[in-house]
Amino acid sequence: MKKTEDNETKMIMEQTLDRLYARKGEASTWCYVLLVVLYLFATGIVSVTAASGSAVTFFGIHIPLYTFAGVFTALANICVLILTMYFGTKGFVTSLTFLMVQIPIILVKIIIANVVTSIPGVFSNVLTIIAVCIIYFSNRKIVSVQKELRNQAVNDVLTGLPNWYACTELINALISKNIPFVNVTINLNGFKSINDTMGFDCGNQVLTEAAGRWKAIADSGETGTLDFISRLSADEFCLIIRKYKSEDDIIRTIDMYESAMEDHFSVYGCDFQMTASFGYSVYPDDGKNINELVVASNTAMKKIKKESNSNHILKFTSDMLEDNTFELEGKIRKAIENDTVFYMLQPQFDMNHNLRGFEALARMKDEDGNFISPGEFIPIAEKCGLIDKLDGIVFRKAASFAGDLICNTGAKFTLSLNVSVRHLMMTGFTDEIRKLLDISKLPPSQLEIEVTESIMIESMEKAKHFVEEIRDMGVQIAIDDFGTGYSSLGYINSMPATLLKIDKTFIDDINKDDKSKAYVQTIISLGHIMGLDVISEGVEDESQLATLREIGCDLVQGYVWGRPLPPEEAQKVVMESLQ
Ligand code: C2E
Ligand code: MG
Ligand code: MG
Helix, strand or coil, X not given: CHHHHHHHHHHHHHHHHHHHCCCCCCCCHHHHHHHHHHHHHHHHHXXXXXXXXXXXXXXCEEEECCHHHHHHHHHHHHHHHHHHHHCHHHHHHHHHHHHHHHHHHHHHHHHCCCCHHHHHHHHHHHHHHHHHHHHHHHHHHHHHHHHHHHHHHHECCCCCCECHXXXXXXXXXXXXXXXXXXXXXXXXXXXXXXHHHHCHHHHHHHHHHHHHHHHHHHHHCCCCCEEEEEEEECCEEEEEEECCCCHHHHHHHHHHHHHCCCCCEEECCEEECCXXXXXXXXXXXXXXXXXXXXXXXXXXXXXXXXXXXXXXEEECCCHHHHCCHHHHHHHHHHHHHCCCCEEEEEEEEECCCCXXXXXXXXXXXXXXXXXXXXXXXXXXHHHCCXXXXXXXXXXXXXXXXXXXXXXXXXXXXXXXXXXXXXXXXXXXXXXXXXXXXXXXXXXXXXXXXXXXXXHHHHCHHHHHHHHHXXXXXXXXXEEEEECCCCCCHHHHHHCCCCEEEECHHHHHCCCCCHHHHHHHHHHHHHHHHCCCEEEEECCCCHHHHHHHHHCCCCEEECCCCCCCECHHHHHHHHHHHHC
16 A cells, blocks of 8 residues: 555656656657567568569669668668667667677678678678667766756755655645645754854754654654655755544654654764654645645744744644734834834933933834734834834934933933844944934934844944944944843954843843852943943842842843833933932
8 A cells, every 4th residue: 555655656756857857758668569570570671682683673674672672771770779769778688689680690691692792781780789889878878867867856965855846746746636635844943053053064964864764754654644755945844644544643643753853863973952843734624725735834833933832743723824924014014104103211220220211112002902012023024124114213203202302401311222233234324313313403422222232243244333333423332132142252342332231031030049140240240341331121129129239230221110101201200300
């Protein structure tokens, strides 16, 4: 059973390859038989006519029969050449046998029967044997190169698994025959960090090893279902499951592929554990064509990957599409068009609770008036190229508010604005800031731009250039979320920054043990050595505040002294600070 089904997949692949190479398939047996018969007939005529002394009369002309020998020798030669060209080894062996057998026959005729007219036949035969050999061996070379090219068209060079093209061909063939199947998208977890930390060679070895383990399962048939595993790109694989009886069968099969990752991977003397995320969709329930099925399984895979709990397998359900990127992208576009993006201001204080300034934080609501978290919409706005517009709205509104307040009261607070790297890197960013200062009348020294540490690492030199330009205008620079991006101290030191913002995650743990406290203390010392002020983000209670005071922190931002406030509330805080 299994064998015949495997043959079905093989057949689909062969048909694909034939189509790719416009190959019509090997010439049919009856053509072979026809050529053999024609050859035997032609050589029969040659042997009869070559030695004949008689002639035929054609339109009154006497034509000796032996003149026909040349014509039929040519016909016989054409037959063996065609056999060699189109019938592979079988045709070559047949042709060679015919030609070899003829030589002693002709020689006998010449020597014993003294038929000297057959002498040219010997030369003709020898030359044809040479021609047949040349054709056969050069044909073999072409066929082997072709075979290699054909394999490359449907196989992934690194892992040897079928590639995306082969996978789509199989899916399309199954859909056209209306055969139910499961489409599983598999993605290795944490593969990027292996590539980043251990290099591409190591990454490639991991991919090859994972592919090998999965191929062994698919080939063994131990899952009880009929499986086809292919590599789509980088660390993404596709598993097609057929011949399952129930949902349990599907889960059991995918479970086996997941379990194959349990044994540690050993690459270049390093042992590590790998896991993979599996999202699957079922034909025809979850999609009628390849696109729908792939989008569905991808959505499920991304969802289970994001949840990153112990379960790594998820079936697609239609409600998953509702919370996807497209919808949020539409909401962001609408909010930008209607200018409904707004901001809150979270106060920052020195350790004596004196107001230092405010961080402007973008806010958005959906049609029902529910808040959407910046943690959700900022990454989407970055991905779909809307972040500069979104940042721009917050910049304009917050700067205009702060500029007016400063002009009216003479207050000395700082306004901090978050900028995304995609926005920072845009040509015209420095002009945008210059214009912002101009319109809002905000003194440059009271404006601060927050750039996250991880962003700086991604695009070091370019980011540095832009940051320097803004700094030259007199604007302050804060390194946001410090401690989360593993940047080199040398690099941070070379940034013309003025403030270091310690990420909330370190503040959360600060009173957990001595080590965590010492860690924050070290960051504060480092900041001071580099000549920077240090602010702690996400300070929520008095005990954290007390520890930060003890270890020399300069500033705090957090719920303990102030949540993000609407501008009117922030104005009250400023007025109070002036009394
Ligand atoms: P961030 O710049 O690190 O901002 C600090 C975040 O921590 C804010 O979350 C703030 O509300 C929150 N936070 C402050 N103190 C506390 C606390 O004591 N406890 C807790 N649990 N949270 C606290 P928010 O407003 O959700 O912003 C999240 C991130 O979104 C920001 O992190 C920033 O990276 C980004 N973001 C916000 N507004 C903008 C913007 O206008 N433009 C850009 N590009 N990114 C923005
Ligand atoms: Mg920030
Ligand atoms: Mg931060």
